[in-house]
Amino acid sequence: MLITGALCLEVKSRVSAGGTRISAGGRRAGVGYGRKIEMRSGIQGIARPDFLAVLVEGDPLAVADWEDVNVRTIITFADFWPLLLGRKCSEELPRLPMPIISLTEALNNLTVDNLKSLMRWLPEASRIGKKSGLVEEILRNLAGDRLQALWEGLDKTQRLAVAEATYAEDGCFNATRFRAKYGRLPNFSVRDERRRHEHHGPPTALCLFLYYQNGWRYVPADLNERLMAFVPAPEPVRLDTVDSLPGIYGESPLSVRLCERDALADLPLLLRLVDQGKLKVSEKTALPGTATLQLLCGQLSGSDYYAEPVPGPTDQEIGPIKAFSWPMLLQAAGLVQRNGSKLVLSKAGLTALTTPTADVLVKIWRKWLKATSLDEFSRIDVIKGQKAKGGAMAAVAPRRAAIAEMLQRCPAGKWISIDAFSRFMVATGHTFDVARDPWSLYICEPDYGSLGHSGYHDWDILQLRYMLCFLFEYVAPLGIIDIAYTEPAGARPNFHDMWGTDELQFLSRYDGLAYFRVTSLGAYCLGASGHYTPAPVQSSVRLSVMPGMQVKVIAGRLSAEESLVLDMWATEEADRLWRLDLQKAIVAVERGHDIAELREFLQARDDQPVPDTVESFIKRAGKEGKALKVAGTTLLIDCNDAQMAAMLATRKETAHLCLRAGDKHVVVRLEDEDKFRTHIRALGYGMTA
Structure with a gap:
């Protein structure tokens, strides 16, 4: 089925996920939890421990009986699918709106082991006690001037990461954009050559500034306000240019x-x-x-x-x-x-x-x-x-x-x-x-x-x-x-x-x-500039236009475009010699070309004025090329005899709709065919194809 969108819901409990009911296009469908659910009316639901998704084919979603389920956001199916499967769909996954939480809440979201790992960067902090005591100890060590001292102890890349997140509108650290701007990423884990994966090591001091939630690292709201007092705003992104190209x-x-x-x-x-x-x-x-x-x-x-x-047998073309x-x-x-x-x-x-x-x-x-x-x-x-x-x-x-x-x-x-x-x-x-x-x-x-x-x-x-x-x-x-x-x-x-x-x-x-x-x-x-003046195109070719309708190339060589222009109005008689052709010129005028184009072309490449005979040729072709005009499309109708044709061409009902064309024929405009048929039927006649 064609999936057009996903409604992403935050599930507060397993029970509420199983009891939520959702309707689409006026149709209701039950939703289970933690598995793929085939629902009625062509609707599918997919659930994960922290999110519930309902995917709908074409129909808009309406949610009923909310209970403990809160709407988070609506995103495209292509972006939501990898979230469900734990796969990366694009370089930057869609970020779901996150509640603005305080530093205290961010610390309380961590485990005791996580808190103790962070406290290694706070030498004066005591690691003894329950979780609430550890949180209070970290808050105490981040109070006052200690926060700035800790920030100054970060390496340059880590300080840049804090600055980028602090001054970001959403307070989040965007790793993809950071790498593109600076060419590297900050270390969130202590490097250990014995460990295969760097992110499995203990956290660096940077993790006291940027906290992980829902796949993103962010600066808590109250910490953000304090950081702005001493963390300088990051430089804007600049586009690098080069003065000269390498060979x-x-x-x-x-x-x-x-x-x-x-x-x-x-x-x-x-x-x-x-x-x-x-x-x-x-x-x-x-x-x-x-x-x-x-x-x-x-x-x-x-x-x-x-x-x-x-290309060779193994070469790509x-x-x-x-x-x-x-x-x-x-x-x-x-x-x-x-x-x-x-x-x-x-x-x-x-x-x-x-x-x-x-x-x-x-x-x-x-x-x-x-x-x-x-x-x-x-x-x-x-x-x-x-x-x-x-x-x-x-x-x-x-x-x-x-x-x-x-x-x-x-x-x-x-x-x-x-x-x-x-x-x-x-x-x-x-x-x-x-x-x-x-x-x-x-x-x-x-x-x-x-x-x-x-x-x-x-x-x-x-x-x-x-x-x-x-x-x-x-x-x-x-x-x-x-x-x-x-x-x-x-x-x-x-x-x-x-x-x-x-x-x-x-x-x-x-x-x-x-x-x-x-x-x-x-x-x-x-649209970056309001005007453009092209450099004048100087033709290197010189022509000699002769009274006998011949055009001779006396210097230079015709470009491909110049050859095509001459070919429109003239016939090539020999190498570098052309003769103006009235039939070709009339065809060009019929197609909509302006004969004045030929005059300008010749004058721009010949130092002498255009001969009178050639001027007469240009005027004649311009006039005779437009001597006739298609006024419309007509039907040629064959009548039984000349008397029938004469009657149709003179009778009041049909005379204004047709013209005589020979003894037994009349012509009718294509747009008047229906009217003509109506009148001849009224007269008792029919017309076959």
């Missing part, structure tokens, strides 16, 4: 791609290719086909990111990246539409041909942030199960929004390592989910290779890989960021401990992305 990343050289310049050249080229019917996608999946990918790899600025060698994303971006933005398998320009696409390229790129970016046509993570094809029944993957829009928000905070023109950006997101709490249920995802084999196992669905495996794909394949082609990258093989080997990865050289084709920097165009697209 080598790992063991491979870095390649740098200036994507802003490429995007400004690629988009007009792509629109021209679509206009000429050269791009095709699958009718079923809308993904670009092999021929289209090969064409784009050869046409896009600088080709694709990787020059694809012929990297495949196209930029060539794959552009057809998807154009479709999502509504600039193209499918006509069978062929992409054609939409009305918005035709408008985009004469719109400033930067403004069109902004539109594509904003449309992609909300698009649902593709989950970028599906491109990490070694991870299977993404289309599992029930929906293994989380929504894509929140992922993109989280990354886009953090890109806005990146200084334009500064190189940032992917790892630093990733840590910055985690440290500031701007995280996102990739999978609702990582147990549905797997590598090679669903059981042993399931990503639900501990360490298989960490941030660096799922979220970071998604981020790499999003930045490399979609953000960079739009010119929002420049990128520095290396070969993916061996770039991020942090997956090799996972089952089934022995033969993999990389987990994703995007593993080689190492650095990026937000461009001026990127700041404009992201």
Whole structure:
């Protein structure tokens, strides 16, 4: 069954858990304790010693007969399930609201052994007596200036941990964010080389400041107030940048791609290719086909990111990246539409041909942030199960929004390592989910290779890989960021401990992305800058436009886009020689292109004025290309004889609905068909197909 949510209840006693009754959608169901319960009306309940969960398919929950059960919170099923099983679902488990308790209550929650272990850090405290006496002894030793002296005795990392929790809104110590910010964690247990697990050792003095409850360490409310008097507020999280790129990343050289310049050249080229019917996608999946990918790899600025060698029998194929994303971006933005398998320009696409390229790129970016046509993570094809029944993957829009928000905070023109950006997101709490249920995802084999196992669905495996794909394949082609990258093989080997990865050289084709920097165009697209002025594009080609309608390249070489523009209006007669073609020009005008575009193109590349004959050609093509206009779609109706056709064309009831077309035919507008049929039936006639 599809589980859509979980109501989490705190159970005060085993008896009350067994007696609680819960209704969903107006239907009642009994709930037991400590086992999985199949309840009526398709509802399931799962209980644990300290929590009771009722999972409901679709219906809203209503709770009746509360007795000793208190509502704690409502969280998603994907996050609650690992709490029940004792497994980690995401890097940071959802934190249930905790009551604000005092230091006395926190100490009373500890066992006598725990209290005595803490008292080793309080030399003047007596360890003799009952639990209440031990609590009083600890409180006495934490009174006054002794608390500050104890804090000053902590090491630097432990003091930072106290500061982070003290100034956190909820008073909790967030280990995930702390590690991302400082690169290390504080010691809560005394290190002992004889012990296998560090957390099994006796507590450090840090445990006198941070107390454990419900999976989190927190500062008691009254202790928090005292700590704020002398504990300095922690420094805000900073995003590290680099002044210059290293020549080598790992063991491979870095390649740098200036994507802003490429995007400004690629988009007009792509629109021209679509206009000429050269791009095709699958009718079923809308993904670009092999021929289209090969064409784009050869046409896009600088080709694709990787020059694809012929893979050996054991080599992983990297495949196209930029060539794959552009057809998807154009479709999502509504600039193209499918006509069978062929992409054609939409009305918005035709408008985009004469719109400033930067403004069109902004539109594509904003449309992609909300698009649902593709989950970028599906491109990490070694991870299977993404289309599992029930929906293994989380929504894509929140992922993109989280990354886009953090890109806005990146200084334009500064190189940032992917790892630093990733840590910055985690440290500031701007995280996102990739999978609702990582147990549905797997590598090679669903059981042993399931990503639900501990360490298989960490941030660096799922979220970071998604981020790499999003930045490399979609953000960079739009010119929002420049990128520095290396070969993916061996770039991020942090997956090799996972089952089934022995033969993999990389987990994703995007593993080689190492650095990026937000461009001026990127700041404009992201909303960090209110204006953008592209550098003027200077064409290196010089043309000679001759009175005989010939256009000759006399200097330089036509770019791919310039060749497509000429091909729209002219026919190539020889190398570097073209002839203006009236039939081609009329077809272009029919498609919605402005003939003035040809005039501007020629004038910008020829030092001489356009010849009069060519000017006449331009005016004629512009006029004759619009000589006829489709006013509507009609039906051609064949009458029995000429008398019937004449009667229908002249009779008052039908004359305004049809026109004579030859001796025995009349035509009727498609939208007038029903009215025409009604009138001829009234006259005693019928019309068959």
